[in-house]
Amino acid sequence: MTTTGSARVPSGLLWTLALVGALTAPTAAASESRALTSFPSGPARAPASLSLRLDSGNGKRMEPEVGAPTWLRLNLALTATWRRYCARPGVEGCGAFERLPEDEQVGDTSDFSSPRPYLGLALELEVLPLARSDSSALRGLGLQLGAQRGYSSSDVTLTGDGGQTPVREVSATDTAFTAQALYRFYFRFGTTRPQQGYVGARAGLQTRAFDVEEAVDNPLTGTHRVFPSVAVDLSVPLFSSVRLDASGGLLLSPKPGRSPEADGGRRAQEISDFGTSVSSFGWSAELGASGDVWGPFGYEVAFRLAHFRDRFSGAGTRTGWTQGGVAEETYSSLHVGLTATY
Structure with missing residues (x-):
């Protein structure tokens, strides 16, 4: 009887762990996403870097055009x-x-x-x-x-x-x-x-x-x-x-x-x-x-x-x-x- 009881306990534990993992996976993914948003790493800074380059290009001094009006x-x-x-x-x-x-x-x-x-x-x-x-x-x-x-x-x-x-x-x-x-x-x-x-x-x-x-x-x-x-x-x-x-x-x-x-x-x-x-x-x-x-x-x-x-x-x-x-x-x-x- 002891041997039979020992065989049933591990099987039930495995099923329980699998169910808990499935339920907690979406929560972990959402937490990771919030963490990345709150604490940006390399990939998250890419859009900000692109925006800065565009602004810098628009704000640079243009060369005067030939024939522009003079005083x-x-x-x-x-x-x-x-x-x-x-x-x-x-x-x-x-x-x-x-x-x-x-x-x-x-x-x-x-x-x-x-x-x-x-x-x-x-x-x-x-x-x-x-x-x-x-x-x-x-x-x-x-x-x-x-x-x-x-x-x-x-x-x-x-x-x-x-x-x-x-x-x-x-x-x-x-x-x-x-x-x-x-x-x-x-x-x-x-x-x-x-x-x-x-x-x-x-x-x-x-x-x-x-x-x-x-x-x-x-x-x-x-x-x-x-x-x-x-x-x-x-x-x-x-x-x-x-x-x-x-x-x-x-x-x-x-x-x-x-x-x-x-x-x-x-x-x-x-x-x-x-x-x-x-x-x-x-x-x-x-x-x-x-x-x-x-x-x-x-x-x-x-x-x-x-x-x-x-x-x-x-x-x-x-x-x-x-x-x-x-x-x-x-x-x-x-x-x-x-x-x-x-």
């Missing part, structure tokens, strides 16, 4: 300017007069050419006080100021019913001033290293004065204009150190002979020679390239055109100008300059 931009350029001028009575264009039959080409005509360019200097200053603003809508607001002056001598002839006057060499100066408000919208260009281009608009006042030496035998008067103007600009980066610049503008009512009292009435002659009143229109265009050279210094090369057309009405003092006529004036300029930005 100040100064451009000092050497200029070469060519001027062409013509005046014809009774027509709406100089070319129309030449197409008339010879017996109808009556009246004094003027032609001016400058085979030698007017050499001079041009200075331009751009100010964008909100260039570093966090608001992209405000950083493009600014002001552009400019001045240009050139000197040269040119050949002048006057043709009338009595024939053509001898060619005379006349010294003259070309002077221009600009004061315009501007706005630019900047856009990113490129993927490897971001660059910035812009489209923009300008509006303000301009002047253009062509002064010739005063002499008795000088048949040509100068032109003095003060006028409002508007323009659109485009700058597209091609490479890290080369960008394409273009602009086009309208010159609104750029009448000659402004402020006749400024020089004793001489400027009034710019109208009275050809008629009693004048209406004028003009346009401008520019195409060039610019870029950075070293640090804040860069370069700019540009070709600029400005064209004026004056239509006169009424009777002028010159022969044949009984019903007005037309005068056309064109300036072609080459600018090569050094720029500095801040």
Whole structure:
């Protein structure tokens, strides 16, 4: 009996231990999970480590983009300017007069050419006080100021019913001033290293004065204009150190002979020679390239055109100008300059 009883006890104990183990296993697993959560080991820290790396990447300092807006931009350029001028009575264009039959080409005509360019200097200053603003809508607001002056001598002839006057060499100066408000919208260009281009608009006042030496035998008067103007600009980066610049503008009512009292009435002659009143229109265009050279210094090369057309009405003092006529004036300029930005 003792032997039989000994055989039954171990069997029951084994079954009891197995049942207890099965019931306690989920509890142990949950405890282990809570322990890992409360006391993180290597595997539990992996998500936190990934999050820290991502935050660090987002917060690191980015390299400034090429062409980003700057507070100040100064451009000092050497200029070469060519001027062409013509005046014809009774027509709406100089070319129309030449197409008339010879017996109808009556009246004094003027032609001016400058085979030698007017050499001079041009200075331009751009100010964008909100260039570093966090608001992209405000950083493009600014002001552009400019001045240009050139000197040269040119050949002048006057043709009338009595024939053509001898060619005379006349010294003259070309002077221009600009004061315009501007706005630019900047856009990113490129993927490897971001660059910035812009489209923009300008509006303000301009002047253009062509002064010739005063002499008795000088048949040509100068032109003095003060006028409002508007323009659109485009700058597209091609490479890290080369960008394409273009602009086009309208010159609104750029009448000659402004402020006749400024020089004793001489400027009034710019109208009275050809008629009693004048209406004028003009346009401008520019195409060039610019870029950075070293640090804040860069370069700019540009070709600029400005064209004026004056239509006169009424009777002028010159022969044949009984019903007005037309005068056309064109300036072609080459600018090569050094720029500095801040």
